[in-house]
Amino acid sequence: MNTVKMVMGCLGSVVLAMVLALQTQNALAAETKIAVLDMKEVLSTSTAGKKAQGIIERKMKSLQASFKNDETALVNLQSDMEKKGAAWSDSVKREKAAEFQQKRRNLAEKQEEANSELKKLRELHVNPILKKLEDIVGEVASSGGYSVVLPRNVVLYSATSVDITSTVIAELNKVMK
Template sequence: MQRVMVCLSGVLVALALVLQSQNALAADAKIAVIDMKEVLSTSTAGKKAQDIIERKMTSLQTSFKSDETSLINLQKEMEKKGSAWSDSVKREKAAEFQQKRRSLAEKQENANKELKKLRELHVNPILKKLEDIVSEVASDGGYDVVLPRNMVLYSTTSIDITDKVVAQLNKVMK
């Protein structure tokens, strides 16, 4: 029994030493945070990409407006006049409504694909450049770890490198 207690004590002491050394290492780490949304919304390149995407989105929404209005009007007509129509007219109108609804859904799906491609075309190069810039700013500042702000519960403004990254990104991507 005494041997078991001695072994258990030894294991506990070793565990305490390991935990203490890990805490000492963690205390030496210099951490920074970055707000990626802010970088993309305030940098020149990010604003430019956002503007292109928003203009396309507005254009697509405008093109859907007439299709949506036509669909709503057809639905209202079916509700108002449906009881007076013959079965064949009801079937025709129902088929027309289903066709218009499928067509609109297909257009919206294609628009979403187009917007996704546009984001990839304009935002992905910025994100790739940001990786290098964040590494450079972190290295210059002596930071060991850079975390996204939305993953951190609390941080002081002194460790936020967002403004430095935006300034560097603006310099690099004129």
């Protein structure tokens, strides 16, 4: 979800600059109507968002469980090295240190692979939702007469009357059953 936050933050900055430019140009013309949208809420409460989040969370828990044995073995080896290290010969110390480093590298590789797998899973399940959201937000904004829709996380204040989150969630639920 950090990717979504980063993208929305960048989009919000660009949109905000566009709004300021539009307001300057249209100061004498018609009023610019602005809406806000809470993307986090859309993704966490819509049916499609909940489904995607559930899939990702289940995979994350599964991956974390698979790391548990490796992490325990690493902690136990470190504990043995601290407790028994003084009694070991230099060659045993080097052997245990090399074993510890190898286990730590293996765990780091597994975690990196897991992060990559989770990223692909997010792309597979969240990106279609985001693509559909673009269309839905455009439709809701157009039908509501909004010139601009800003992400809620870049707006310091907005009246609840300009928040289109619930409308977008309802439309997303209709479209992505």
